[in-house]
Amino acid sequence: MKRRYFLRSGSALTASLLLTRSAFANTPWKIPERMSKPDITSDEGGLWAMMDREETRLRRSPFALRDAALQAYIQDIACKLAGNHCADVRVHLVRNRYFNANMAPNGMMQVWSGLMLRVENEAQFSAILGHELAHYMERHTVNRLRDAKSKAAFGQFLSIFGLPGLIGALSVVASSFSFSRDQERQADEFGLTLMSQAGYDPAEAAKVWANLIEESNASTERDPSKNSMLFATHPASVERKDTLIQLANQLPAGGQLNEQEWRKQTKPFLHGWLEDEIKRGCHEESVVLLSRLSARFPTEAEYLWARGDIFRLRNLPGDADKAIADFQAAITIGREPAETHRGLGIVFRGQNQQKLASASFSRYLELAPDASDALMVRNYLEESNS
Numbered sequence: 001m002k003r004r005y006f007l008r009s010g011s012a013l014t015a016s017l018l019l020t021r022s023a024f025a026n027t028p029w030k031i032p033e034r035m036s037k038p039d040i041t042s043d044e045g046g047l048w049a050m051m052d053r054e055e056t057r058l059r060r061s062p063f064a065l066r067d068a069a070l071q072a073y074i075q076d077i078a079c080k081l082a083g084n085h086c087a088d089v090r091v092h093l094v095r096n097r098y099f100n101a102n103m104a105p106n107g108m109m110q111v112w113s114g115l116m117l118r119v120e121n122e123a124q125f126s127a128i129l130g131h132e133l134a135h136y137m138e139r140h141t142v143n144r145l146r147d148a149k150s151k152a153a154f155g156q157f158l159s160i161f162g163l164p165g166l167i168g169a170l171s172v173v174a175s176s177f178s179f180s181r182d183q184e185r186q187a188d189e190f191g192l193t194l195m196s197q198a199g200y201d202p203a204e205a206a207k208v209w210a211n212l213i214e215e216s217n218a219s220t221e222r223d224p225s226k227n228s229m230l231f232a233t234h235p236a237s238v239e240r241k242d243t244l245i246q247l248a249n250q251l252p253a254g255g256q257l258n259e260q261e262w263r264k265q266t267k268p269f270l271h272g273w274l275e276d277e278i279k280r281g282c283h284e285e286s287v288v289l290l291s292r293l294s295a296r297f298p299t300e301a302e303y304l305w306a307r308g309d310i311f312r313l314r315n316l317p318g319d320a321d322k323a324i325a326d327f328q329a330a331i332t333i334g335r336e337p338a339e340t341h342r343g344l345g346i347v348f349r350g351q352n353q354q355k356l357a358s359a360s361f362s363r364y365l366e367l368a369p370d371a372s373d374a375l376m377v378r379n380y381l382e383e384s385n386s
Contacts, residue, residue, distance in 0.1 A: 031082075031083045031084060031085065031137065031194075031197075032137050032138070033084070034084055034085055034087075034088060035088070035139075037106075044105070044142055047105055047106075047142065048105060048106045051104040051105060051106040051108055052106055054104070054108070055090070055092075055104075055106065055108045058092050058094075058108070058110070059092070061094070063094050063095050063096060064092065064093070064094060064095075065093035065094060065095045065113065065269075067093075067268075067269075069265070070093065070265060070266070070268075070269065071091070071093060073265045074091050074093060074111060075089075075090075075091050077122060077125065077126060077129065078091050078109065078129055078133070080126075080198040080199075081126055081129055081130050081133055081194045081195070081198050082133055082194075083194075083197070085107075085133070085136075085137065088107040089103075089107050089109060089133070089136075090107055090108055090109065091109045091110075091111060092108065092109065092110050092111070093111055093113070093116075094110055094111065094112050094113065095112075095113045095272070095273075095276070096112040096113060096114060096276075097112075097113070097114045097273075097276035097277055097279065097280045098112055098114045098280075099112065099114045099115045099118055099212065100112040100114065100115060101115055101128050101129060101132050102132060103132040103133065103135060103136045103141060104141060105136070105139070105141050105142045107136070109129075109132060109133075109136075111129070113269070113272075113273045113276065114273070114276070114277070115128060116266055116269075116273065117270075117273040117274070117276075117277060117289075118208075118211065118212075118289065119208065119262070120207075120259060120262070120293075120296060121204065121257040121258055121259035121262045122200065122256065122257065122258035122259070122261065122262045123195065123200040123201045123204035123255065123256060123257045123258065124204045124205075124207060124208050125262065126194075126195050126198060126200045126204075127191065127192075127195060127200075127202075127204055127205035127208050128208060130190075130191035130192065130193075130194035130195045130198075130205075131187045131188065131191035131205075132187075132191075133191065133194060134186065134187040134188075134189075134190035134191040134194065135179065135183065135187045137190070138183070138186055138187070138190065140179055140183045140186070140187065143183075144179060144183075184240075185243075188205075188240070188243065188244060188247060189247060191205070192205055192244070192247050192248060192251060193251070195255070196251045196252060196255065199255055199256050200255045200256050200257075200258075201254060201255035201256065201257055202247070202248040202251045202255065203245070203248045203253075203255075204257065205244045205247075205248060206241050206242075206244035206245045206248065209240060209241040209244060210241050211289075211292065213237075213238065213241065214288055214292070215285045215288050215289055216285070218284040218285050218287070218288045219282060219284060219285050220284060263297075270302050271302060271337060274302055274303075274305075274306040277289070277290075277306065278306055278309050278310060278313070283310050283313065283314040286306075286307075286310045287307060287310055287311075287314075290303050290306050290307035290310065291307065294307060298333075299333060300333075301329075301330040301331075301333040301334065301335055301336040301337070301340070302330075302336075302337060304326045304327070304329050304330035304333070304336075305326070305327065305330045305336055305337045305339060305340045305343070307326050308322070308323040308324075308325075308326030308327040308330065308340070308343055309323070309339070309343050311323035311326065312343055312346065312347055320347050320350065320351065323343065323347050324344065324347055324348075327340050327341075327343055327344045327347075328344070338364055338367035338368035338371070339364070339368075341360045341361070341363040341364040341367065342360070342361070342364040342373075342377060344356075344357075344360040345357045345358075345360035345361040345364060345377070345380065345384075346380075348360060349380060349383075349384065354384045354385075355384075357380070357384045358381060358384035358385055361377050361378075361380050361381040361384065362381060364377055365377060365378065365381070
């Protein structure tokens with residue numbers, strides 16, 4: 001029997017919990033049958049054809065993250081969640097500093113590196129993928145694309161896939177492509193079901209939203225959709241986080257996190273993703289993010305280097321001392337990025353501590369003699385030694 005969703009009096013949270021209690025207890029959701037490709041002459045077929053063309057563009061994009069090992073690893077996670085839809089789902093990894101994952105009706109899924117930087121384990125990652133797969137399986141994306149097309153906003157949606165003009169498109173997407181409350185509720189519920197069936201701990205889903213909300217609260221930008229594409233189409237709230245906790249409590253407790261494997265597979269890309277985060281220029285958000293990650297993984301010098309560089313660039317009163325403390329802590333841990341010493345040198349140079357600046361610049365050049373900024377650092381070194 002097909003479920004119906006009614007939102008009556010009372011808070012949205014109360015209504016959501018009543019809905020999900022009955023859904024989990026009485027009519028557990030089952031993965032739908034695979035969808036056949038629609039006729040090209042139909043409205044939906046036309047949407048598929050457009051997405052097929054965008055997928056071809058995406059494969060050629062300079063933003064595509066082309067690494068066979070990481071691609072296979074992420075595709076495998078998606079397949080664990082997708083079940084009998086695995087053959088229809090094609091994951092594309094994109095190097096983009098913002099937090100986002102999305103899925104088109106033809107089975108094309110995008111995962112951005114800003115998302116992969118922020119999640120701590122496979123279970124958290126699967127929470128986002130499961131949510132997107134649920135939208136896909138329930139055909140929410142088809143309905144929203146039709147709506148976007150009728151509002152002359154379809155081209156703006158395509159710009160998300162092609163990436164040029166991204167930031168300018170966010171406000172349009174937020175109003176024209178956001179899913180309805182019922183669709184979001186279904187995707188939350190069904191995504192957690194996919195997580196649980198794949199063996200992951202569904203309690204991790206709420207943690208993803210809690211972390212994003214914490215970052216958003218630190219932002220000086222009033223509209224969080226300007227910095228997080230996911231917030232544009234999936235509005236976050238404390239209420240929603242609490243609902244995810246309640247949903248998870250109705251599923252079997254425990255499950256896999258696969259934290260070590262996640263960190264092993266993503267480690268080769270961590271430095272580049274952190275460089276992108278530094279360049280994002282959202283210093284308050286980045287401090288929250290990197291403080292969380294450095295506390296969660298205290299032996300990872302990369303996070304301390306990145307936070308130190310954020311403090312150096314933000315340059316508020318006291319930030320220079322905070323930057324020095326982070327850089328020195330990264331060096332104490334060991335395996336610090338070469339840029340740690342460059343950052344120290346720049347801060348010491350600004351404080352007219354020439355000997356310390358000289359030592360730091362010299363160490364940087366030892367570790368990275370062929371760095372793109374080596375000539376500039378050598379000039380700094382000459383000034384410090386003069």
